[in-house]
Amino acid sequence: MVLYFLLPFVEQNNLYRTMSLTSDNFATTRPPVIYLCPSEFNSPDGVHNTFGVANYAPNVQVFGLLNVSTAAIPRTFTDGTSNTVLFVERYASCPRDLGYNRWTGTGRDPFNNAAYWAPVYTLKAGVLVPAGPLPQIAPSATMCSSYTAQGAHPGSMQVGMGDGSVRGVTEAVTLPTWCAVLTPASGDIIGNDWNE
Helix, strand or coil: CCHHHHHHCCCCHHHHHHCCCCCCCCCCCCHHHCCCCCCCCCCCHHHHHHCCEEEEEHHHHHECCCCCCCCCCCCCCCCCCCHHHEEECCCEEECCEEEEEEEECCCCCCCHHHHHHHHCEECCCCEECCCCCCCCCCCCCCCCCCCCEECCCCCCEEEEEECCEEEEEECCHHHHHHHHHHCCCCCCCCHHHHCC
């Protein structure tokens, strides 16, 4: 849903106005090109089966859900905006576990359906989970997991930070550091591996 509500801010007003949150076409609409990574190889046209898919997912620990507190930038970012991931890169689909990264959610009941809020990261089956597992760096189509972030670029995966910057995350990042950068107000210390 976050990517849907961002449409007017990425010069996609026409698409935003034509989509209805409760219609059947909401989940099947192809995403704008800006939501697709040029390196995507599983679903390069933005469609998986009949669903519109994308390569980016918002961090639910930042944007929240109906039953999860929502952060307010920068007031509640006590860890700092430059230390908090807002968006992660993901494959549009992962054939191994049949997962896919819908860019709009389902457009149905937001109170009883976690898929309504798709795409999100750090949310599995409607439950906020600790910020793991580690992201995958350039996994093959048969090895990617829809339960984590991944990038198709050799050597790193891209993340969007709260201060507007983009960083490359490498395989050197440890789980404590990854967890620290996904929470806006946990008081965690970011390890030196974040700078590698």
